[in-house]
């Protein structure tokens with residue numbers, strides 16, 4: 001299942017460190033970048049963030065967020 005095939009967010013408890021979140025949706029290791037964008041001309045590169053302390057994040061799984069890679073609640077706006 002590709003990253004943006006999900007209907008809601010992926011909730012992650014991250015430990016301190018650098019994370020590379022997928023922005024193109026092609027990763028096989030969602031929500032992290034696995035390098036699948038290389039050679040695909042997606043025009044996207046991973047979102048890199050450094051956490052200085054443990055933190056829970058909501059990563060967009062639907063691809064509709066305007067705040068990628070984070071969920072902004074847009075997944076609920078299009079459901080019937």
Ligand code: FES
Nearest residue numbers: 008009061071075
């Ligand atoms: S999962 Fe995409 S906006 Fe929430």
